[in-house]
Amino acid sequence: MMVLFNGELLPADAVRLPLPNRGLYFNDGFFETLVWEPAGLRYLPYHLARMQRAAAALGLHLPAALATGATLTATVRQLAATAQEPLQRIRLQLWRSGGGLYAPATADAEWLVTSQPFTATETPILRCDFAETVRTHASPVSFCKGPNALTYVLAARERQQRGLEELILLSGDGYVAETVAAAIGWIWQGAVYVPAEAAGGVAGTRLAHLRAVAATLGLPWHEGLYEPAGLLQAEAVFTANIAGIRPVQAVAGHLFNSETHPVLRQLQVAERTSG
Template identity: 25%
Template sequence: MTPNLINYNGEILPADTKLLGISNRGFRYGDGLFESMRMMKGKLKFVDLHAERLQKGMRALHIDGYSQMDAYFLKEKAEELASRNKAKHARLRLTVYRDAEGLYTPTQNKNGYCLELQHVDEPRYFLNTKGLIMDMYTDMPKAINMLSNYKTCNSQLYVMAGLFKAQNRLDEAFILNQNGFLCETISANVFVLYQNHLYTPALSEGCIGGVMRQVVIDLAIANNVPMTEAQLDPEILNQADEVFITNATRGIQWVMGFGRKRYFNETSKLLMEALNRL
């Protein structure tokens, strides 16, 4: 089977091409960031939000060339790669790294990038038919700092939480911040419905500034669902009526259980229908 094609610094190559040298800073230090995106019917979804977060993250990391990586760049490169891969519906990952030598201190701040594509069969988001079973990962809280809201390549926390998930046969795991408050999950943002009010951890709590998080916040407001970004005590998970998680590739996924607690999924269904109408 012919491997998928990737875009490596503007060059279209087979995905199994050996590319990275031992001095690559993304490999050595996790010195970079990435965007996970969804394409439907040949069009990149929520491209303006992805471009805004990417550019803010590159500025925060002091990686040059962020002004060129705008919505037009993302659309052009994604559509070109999808065409070359004969894909209409896909998940894409753009990794941007600091293309420089040096030890901890880089010799320059030039950017390098790689855009990958994975085929998807369906042109819409689907709510999971079986709710997720989750637990709390507590061994490594997430630090709150100037990079907390971006998807950096330094992802050891999520790897360790992923091992916890696998060892305990879970579908996902909640992550707390350094102050012990609810932050996010391994791969998504968290929403909690409590007493007919929807809550999600505020960006000041250190969660990823998710593209789908913002889309769902806007959809909730548009559909008259009371919505607040807040500091959330994890105890709310034992009192909530509904919990769901969001990311750009899967949309909304409802949580069925946390410990002995079980949840409904009426609001997640409502918001998923609104999301697909977009």
């Protein structure tokens, strides 16, 4: 297996991360998960926007190889060319260079890109409930992936212990935020409802693309702070991440016809054909 480490294509077992490492010591960085296909990177504008926003929030300079859509695509293409499968799940990890204590000494960054075969997951979710042990917390970096990773580790542990397929996280104030590894939305009276970033969830790239698709269909899109009761009165519920859009058939014992709901099906079909 090959990886890209600071722009150099290397066998994975040849990579040696120098110490001190601020990503290891302080989680001083972020990561991005993308899908490579023969045409390039899916949802590229949304991923790039989130990366640029994350770098700005953390006070990091994006390396030139990652800083634009063209250079990011060219960079990932080098690694994708070493794989046999046409679809690849790409993980880009970026952390601040140098050492020091909490106060950083530089805005420069180091980075690592790895890949594995991509598998879409769009099957309906049959067992879902609200989290009992974990809450999200809005912060200047809660929109990006990485700084709050331990929250999702704990949430995934609860999901596993309760024998659920998915777990819905609430904010500290009790508003619907997201699931363990996906954005969440629901449909009610012909409109789409999604949690606002103020609930502390990650700003989903697939959800951003879905919003653009909904606009082309003329579907109303509402973003706000919603209590669980609002979700439970919905006609259809879904999750969205790079792996797929999944209908949620039951939440906390409340049943939905999400898989066959005409508005959700319309969104799914339009989203697949929009690229």
